[in-house]
Amino acid sequence: MLQSRFIPSPALDTLHRPILQRLILLLPLALILVACSSVRPPPEASQWTSHTPAATAGTLASTLAPAIGAHPGQSGFQLLATGADAFTTRLALVQAAQHSLDVQYYSAGEDVTGRLLLQALLDAANRGVRIRMLVDDINRRHTDPAFAAVDQHPNIEIRVFNPFGTRDTTLIERAGNLLTRFDQLNRRMHNKALVADNQLAIVGGRNLGDEYFDANPELSFRDFDLLCAGPIVDAVSRSFDHFWTSQQSYPLKQVQSKIDEATLDATRDALARHWRDTDHTPAGHLALHPSLLAERLRSGKLALFWAPAELAADGPDKLDTPAAETQSAPGHTLRQLAANAQREVLIISPYFVPLDGGVRFLSTLAQRGVKVRVLTNSLAATDVVAVHAGYARYRPALLEAGVALYEFKPIRTNNGVRSLRRLSFGSTSRASLHGKVYVIDRRDVVLGSFNLDPRSVRLNTELAIVIHSPDFAERMARIFDRATSPRASFRVELAPATPTMPPPITPPTLPALRWVGEENGQPRTFDVEPYASFWRNAVAGAVTLLPSDDLL
Numbered sequence: 001m002l003q004s005r006f007i008p009s010p011a012l013d014t015l016h017r018p019i020l021q022r023l024i025l026l027l028p029l030a031l032i033l034v035a036c037s038s039v040r041p042p043p044e045a046s047q048w049t050s051h052t053p054a055a056t057a058g059t060l061a062s063t064l065a066p067a068i069g070a071h072p073g074q075s076g077f078q079l080l081a082t083g084a085d086a087f088t089t090r091l092a093l094v095q096a097a098q099h100s101l102d103v104q105y106y107s108a109g110e111d112v113t114g115r116l117l118l119q120a121l122l123d124a125a126n127r128g129v130r131i132r133m134l135v136d137d138i139n140r141r142h143t144d145p146a147f148a149a150v151d152q153h154p155n156i157e158i159r160v161f162n163p164f165g166t167r168d169t170t171l172i173e174r175a176g177n178l179l180t181r182f183d184q185l186n187r188r189m190h191n192k193a194l195v196a197d198n199q200l201a202i203v204g205g206r207n208l209g210d211e212y213f214d215a216n217p218e219l220s221f222r223d224f225d226l227l228c229a230g231p232i233v234d235a236v237s238r239s240f241d242h243f244w245t246s247q248q249s250y251p252l253k254q255v256q257s258k259i260d261e262a263t264l265d266a267t268r269d270a271l272a273r274h275w276r277d278t279d280h281t282p283a284g285h286l287a288l289h290p291s292l293l294a295e296r297l298r299s300g301k302l303a304l305f306w307a308p309a310e311l312a313a314d315g316p317d318k319l320d321t322p323a324a325e326t327q328s329a330p331g332h333t334l335r336q337l338a339a340n341a342q343r344e345v346l347i348i349s350p351y352f353v354p355l356d357g358g359v360r361f362l363s364t365l366a367q368r369g370v371k372v373r374v375l376t377n378s379l380a381a382t383d384v385v386a387v388h389a390g391y392a393r394y395r396p397a398l399l400e401a402g403v404a405l406y407e408f409k410p411i412r413t414n415n416g417v418r419s420l421r422r423l424s425f426g427s428t429s430r431a432s433l434h435g436k437v438y439v440i441d442r443r444d445v446v447l448g449s450f451n452l453d454p455r456s457v458r459l460n461t462e463l464a465i466v467i468h469s470p471d472f473a474e475r476m477a478r479i480f481d482r483a484t485s486p487r488a489s490f491r492v493e494l495a496p497a498t499p500t501m502p503p504p505i506t507p508p509t510l511p512a513l514r515w516v517g518e519e520n521g522q523p524r525t526f527d528v529e530p531y532a533s534f535w536r537n538a539v540a541g542a543v544t545l546l547p548s549d550d551l552l
Helices: 010-025 027-036 059-070 083-096 112-126 145-151 171-180 231-244 261-277 282-288 292-299 316-320 329-339 355-367 385-392 395-400 454-459 470-483 534-543
Strands: 075-080 100-105 130-136 156-161 192-196 200-204 220-222 225-229 249-251 305-307 309-313 344-348 371-377 404-408 411-414 417-420 431-433 437-440 444-448 463-468 489-494 513-519 522-526
Touching (some): 059 075, 075 083, 083 292, 100 112, 112 130, 112 156, 130 231, 145 156, 200 231, 225 231, 329 355, 329 437, 329 444, 329 454, 344 470, 355 371, 371 470, 385 534, 395 404, 395 489, 404 431, 437 470
Antiparallel strands (some): 192 200, 344 437, 404 489, 444 463
């Protein structure tokens, strides 16, 4: 399922000729950029190459020791299903750490919550906590001083994964690198983890940014994280070490342009002032007032459920392997679990592009009686229109095979009232699905950063936790049921063939679809993508002309 490659048909090849002609016209520019491209020097070594061993004298260790001893061979978990819980839990771990913090994210913003977390890291470093922070280069601003100011602390080291260039690389050379080394630079570290004292970890689908913590008024990503304790934490720490010491991991000082001391001093002052002055914001109020979790960490009454679990994590060496030959650790584990399913497979994947192999795999499951249900973003809710276009071409085949498809609505909340709005080109929905969860036979759950798409399988590194717990699987199945209710999502169906139906807008080779759900509490059926603007439909249609889905 997860390794199949999309093969264009002859008809599609005809449509791709204008694209190929444009690429040929760009060849002279490519040759110039090749000449200007640069080779990265090797990364400078880190002062810290390994996570701290389990510290038995720390507060977290002493708090967790009785529960760990009572559940030999199992790990403890708490689901973080809301943005507010996800933010306060990260903050509580940073504030509770006494020895070390390891922080690994695909994207780390410098917005309201981002600056609060950066100041919390500085406060921890001032207490003597050793902090390693690894961020992917794809979303990092090279001129922003906040990371540089934090990185100057002697107890903090920030590194950048797979950078487009070093501090001496010119803009032209960066463009040349992108063109001549596209295969490498298109492959990113998508992992998301935070580990405190090698005792507690947060793993899941959230990056660091207001939109993940219900602090962005324009966009709210619906996502999931797990607070983890027990043996699984050491596995997460070992995975972090593997990335930290990789030849793809560069110290920020080697990558970022030099920033003058006055700017760095002003930035540190601004971070401290931001912490003091944000009590009037929801995120600031949460930061300045201790959470229930923080109190439970101190009192030893942390609520966790315990179950057998393992980590399915790609290593950084995945980026050194040709895309056609890569192996996905989360994908391999998910495939094995799903292949043995007897009753049900539930899929939550905001970026869902199954390719032909995925369609065959899921169709085989459905044909032998396994109930397969998929929840992904609608065109109106997605934040990446191109990915939705890649998914859309596989809808008819999946529906014909008996796979149930649900598409998340762009739900907007105003003073507690839920409503829908139409979206214009370039805008984002008020709510967008971002969680990645897979439930097998209401027995096993895979939760982490892994999407069911070619990018997660072949290009990016991913990290997921596999939990074997019927109780937790049942809980996630209930969340799936609520998320796929007519109030929250549209069910996609093949439109019945009737003489009165208007001609389908979909391409003539694809059957017509309809979207069934509710609007303002009343049943509503759409014959076109619900609430998606003309421009979103146009962009999605244009993407379908691209040669391959492999880059989505």
